[in-house]
Amino acid sequence: MLITEMKQKDALLPHFSGKVFFLVCHGCKEVHFPEAEVEAFKAELMAADKLTGYLTTDYICNPENLTLRLAKHAQAIDDADVIAVFSCGVGVQTVAGMYPAKKVVACCDTYALPGFQGVTPLEYDCKQCGQCYLNLTGGICPITACSKSLINGQCGGAKNGMCEVDPNMECGWERIQRRLAQIGRLDALKCSVQLRNYATDDLVNQ
Ligand code: SF4
């Protein structure tokens, strides 16, 4: 189980340069899915002629399911500069993996609650940290892809692209740098130091 909370509009709008396709997940909406806020935001952007299209569906964390659902939106996605995803971190990473050349924007933060979470493919992990960094990391989660959950770049210990903690695992930050280079967003690494609010990690125990 999880909670998704829409990020502040002021934090999202700078990511929406050009046209936007809205993708909204209804999969894990049992708890506090920000349905009303997302609908209101969508209406605002439609009125401003910013949207090429939108889809509200369930379980966007399942790539096969999502491929089928998006089939009839191919042109609208092609026409969009940005895919704005309103889901947990797993859903955002699924979309970023399907459209590696597109800018995919994580529009929600994901908080943990015990229990079920969608149909999570293991390779797209989210630890529900409550402060989603995917917009700075090209849609690859630094909390799960890096053994140390570093959020400000790599530790310097990688050898031949492999993690110093787990030599069987590719260094998550090398993956992030490759993805950012692929989508022309290496500038994201120049932003000021990110601070992590560990209080949001532990809603379960509050
Ligand atoms: S940064 Fe990672 S762990 Fe945190 S919400 Fe985003 S995908 Fe989940």
Ligand code: SF4
């Ligand atoms: S080698 Fe890479 S993945 Fe491993 S801990 Fe360092 S930065 Fe993280």
